[in-house]
Amino acid sequence: MTPTMNTNISKTQTARSTHLVICANPSPASFDTAIVDAYSAEVRDRGHKAVVRDLYALGFDPVLKEDExxxxxxxxxxxxxxxxxxxxxxxxxxxxxxPIWYGMPPAILKGYIDRVLGANYSFRAVHDQRGQTGLAGKPLLSFSTSGLPLDWLSERGQVLSLREILDVYLWRGFGMKQSEHVMIESVVPNMSTAYATTQLDRVRHTAARTCAMLENTLLVEVYES
Known part of the structure; x- marks a missing residue:
């Protein structure tokens, strides 16, 4: 049978996605906060929804409890x-x-993974790639910042290690759709305004591309239903 387009096309065209943005930097004046603001603004300008969860501002407890x-x-x-x-x-x-601290994300983000993204998801489920409820089939997008240049980090294997240990592991272990990582290097207090602007333009471009990808996914899902 040949599939037919859903007749409610106007509703399809106005379908919008929700972006859950998790910020893990203790400083509200950090460049990571600027990334969150730029990404969220671009998403909202395109008619989509951005939900920001600032883990430090929330006072999120990263410590997994025995009963969890x-x-x-x-x-x-x-x-x-x-x-x-x-x-x-x-x-x-x-x-x-x-931010990348000592080659790894801050402990509060690891705690968010332990307590929230990995909620009641066992190592056996990771091994079998069963797909975590709420995450399976969804894309993962990461922005990380480093004071050191990526060449220096790459020489020491930290860039590849971070991607394999965090991005790929979460993507495959939780049954997510894909993972993408935008690494922004040389984020220091005296970086130039021009450099900061260029990097935030990268963030906005990524946000726009992600919105477009999700819009296409929504259209395909309606078409195939």
Whole structure:
């Protein structure tokens, strides 16, 4: 049978995505915050929704509790995790924004992964790539900043390690659609305005491209339904 286009085309054309933007930098004056603002503004300018969760501003507790470990019976999320899980389920794309500290993301982001993204998802589920509820089939987009140049980090294997340990692991282990990582180097207090502007333009371009990708996905889903 040949599929036919859904007759409610006007509704399809106005369908919009929700971008869950997770910020993991303790300073509201950081360049990571500027990335969050630029990304969110571009998303909203295009008629999509950006939901920002600033983990430090929220006072998010990154420490996993014994009763939160996967496989507990009965298992139930604590109130703060339940709220974050609602945002995850409502999102069409997960966006992580964080600085690279000692070759790794801040501990608060790892705690968010432990308690929220990995909520009640066991190592066996990761191994079998069963797909985490609320994450399966959704794209993962990351923006990271570093004071050091990427060439220096690459020489020491940190760029590849970060992508393999975090991006690829989450993408495949949680059954997500894909992962993309935009690394912004040489983010220092005295960086030039021109350099900062260029990098934020990259952020806005990525946001626009992500919106377009999600719009196409929504159109295809309606067409195939």
């Amino acid at each position: 470990r996967p496989g507990q019976s009965p298992w139930a999320p604590r109130a703060d995790v339940a709220e974050e899980l609602d945002h995850v389920r409502d999102a069409d794309v997960i966006v992580l924004v964080y």
